[in-house]
Amino acid sequence: MKKMIICSMFVLMSTxxxxxxxxxxxxxxxxxxADSxxxxxxxxxxxxxxVINDFDLLVYETEEVAAENGLQSLIQEIAGIMQARGxxxxxxxxxxxGGLISRVAYEGLKDLPGIEVSAVITLGTPHQGARVAHVSIGYEPGYINAEPYLDEFxxxxxxxxxxxxxxxLIEWIAGANAIETLEDLVDVLPQVKDELRVFERPSVxxxxxxxxGLNGSFINLINSDEIADPPNMRSVIGVEKRFAPIRTAAELLEDKSxxxxxxxxxxDRLRWFYRANAxxxxxxxxxxxRRWFGYDNKNSRKADRWDDGRTAMDNIDRTWGIMIDSYRLYQTTRMMMVNICEDGMMPGEGHEFDPGVPDSAYDGRCWIQQEVELTFLIPTKNDVLIGPDYAVWNPGEDPEDDNGVNSFYSDTEPDGGYNHFELRRMKRAYSLEGVFEQGDYAPPMHDATTWLEELWQNI
Structure with missing residues (x-):
């Protein structure tokens, strides 16, 4: 087995x-x-x-994690790094x-002499399993074959x-650059498929x-009584509000630039072009x-083909959800604090107020903060992009609506959220006019860092 490489980097100490x-x-x-x-x-x-004095980077191979004693080997490697620091x-x-590794490794590290793990921060981590790990591109026994959906798209x-x-007329309005961009898109689509294979092949x-996976050994361990959750853990889940596959492809195909x-x-321009041509x-x-006399009309067929392309682009998030077998809902019941108004009903829910429930208050119009049992549907989507309770791909849901906002971190509305890879960044990699500038702090990682800084001061 290839020995794990540990990259330790010395950086300028803070003043x-x-x-x-x-x-x-x-x-x-x-x-x-390490480049990640x-x-x-x-x-x-x-x-x-x-916030920290120094850092180390753990670099591992998928093959090592998948080995029979992979978890124990990882714990030993991590312990060696920490002990070397004193x-x-x-x-x-x-x-x-890496977030899952952090959680399961914590149990093996917390009682080792000379090691003090004070906190764990996970970014975009599928804590209940990565559904995408069950997907293949091409037939594989026991896997969901995404290739037909990719090819159709x-x-x-x-x-x-x-x-x-x-x-x-449309060609004249759009200009030569638009046509060139469109042709480039067609050329790059097979490349996107190849990029997906880079992740899919080792997964299979x-x-x-x-x-x-959904019932993987790490996930079962997390859900069991065998390991304890880190007492100080921050889970950062990014918002994927709009065209998640396109956002991710931008990272993969543009060298994270x-x-x-x-x-x-x-x-967006290409979607307009398809719609305009249709x-x-x-x-x-x-x-x-001639159409009115039953003659075959080639213009109608052309319009259908442009319409098919436009629909495929409009439905790209739904198509992606189907590909990873995640476009499903399940029913759950939870106790939630809600406001009940003087008519005895909660707006839109129809739950009656129970005056016998303590810890409720009346402000002359509404009873506030009463705990009520609610039953509702949430998506089962749980891959490496979003956790199950924070997805926005509910059937019929408007991805631009506030009901899709992630309860951990909401991003500036025009930008539509953070993709899976952006969560690692402390600063913005590009500018959005009137909203933020390249180099501005990106809230998810920056907020997690602020949380850690406050934690250090209190422990």
Whole structure:
């Protein structure tokens, strides 16, 4: 087995003195590397902010995690890093799979002599299992085959472009650059499929679903009484409000260079182009007299092909949800604090007020903060992008509506959220006019860092 590489980096010490030597161990996600953190600048910035004195990067291979004694080997490696530093307090910061490793490794580290793990921060971690680990591209026994959905999407987008079916008026309005961009999109779609294979192949080869799938060994361990949750744990889950696959593709295909906003803008323009071409040929079809006498109308067929492509682009989030077998709901019941107004009903819910319930108050119009049992539906989506209670892909839900806002971190509305990879960043990789500038602090990781800084001061 390839020996695990531990990259230890020395960075400039902060001018703000700390009461103790505080260290962070950063753990990357599935098929990640040291660059996963180095490109985010987060470790260095945490040192500059004075939150930690120094940090180490844990680099591991999927094959090692999947090995029979993989977890114990990881714990030993982590313990070796910490013991080499001598005395000091530690925080484990894990992204995606790295977050799961942080949680399950904590149990094996907390009682070791000379080691003090004070906190765990997880970013975009599938704490109840990654449904995407059950997906393959091509038939594999025991896996959900996503290839037919991918191929159908690619075909619907590509067909009218490959046939050169551009409306002359629309082509003139859009200009040569739009046509070139559209043709580039068709060329890059197979590349997206290849990029997905980079993650899918090792997932299938090493049966990763048996570790972090819905009933994987790490997940079962987390849900059992065998390990204790870290007493100080922060779980950061990003908002994926709009075109999640496009946002993720921007990271994969642009070498993590902060091109996500450009991708979204290009995607919006292309959706307009498909819609405009469909309307153009549909109008020509209706104006064609031969159509009324039963003659076959090629304009109608062209309009259908552009419509198919537009629909595929409009439904990209739903298509992705189907591909990873996540577009389902389940019913759950929870006790929640709600306001009950003087008519004895909770708006939209129909729950009657129970005057015998203590700890409720009346302000002359409404009883406030009464605990009521509510039954509702939430999505089962639980892959590496979003946790099950914070998804926005409910059937019929408007992804631009506030009801899709993540309860951990809401992002600036025009930007639509943080993709799975953005969660690692301390600062923005691009600007959004009138909202934020490149280099501004990104709330998810920055807020988690502030939480850690306050924690150090109180323990």
């Amino acid at each position: 703000y003195p700390l009461l103790a030597q505080d260290y962070a161990l950063f753990i990357h996600g599935f098929e990640g590397s 953190w180095e490109s985010s600048d987060t470790p260095e910035l945490m040192v500059e902010m004075g 005395s000091g307090r530690w925080v484990l910061i894990g992204h995606s799979l 690619i075909d619907r987008i590509s067909l009218p472009v490959q046939n050169g079916e551009f409306g002359s 080869e090493y049966q990763v679903k048996d570790i972090i 902060g091109q996500e906003l450009k991708y979204l803008e290009d995607f 309307n153009y040929f549909r109008t020509l079809s209706w104006l064609n007299v």
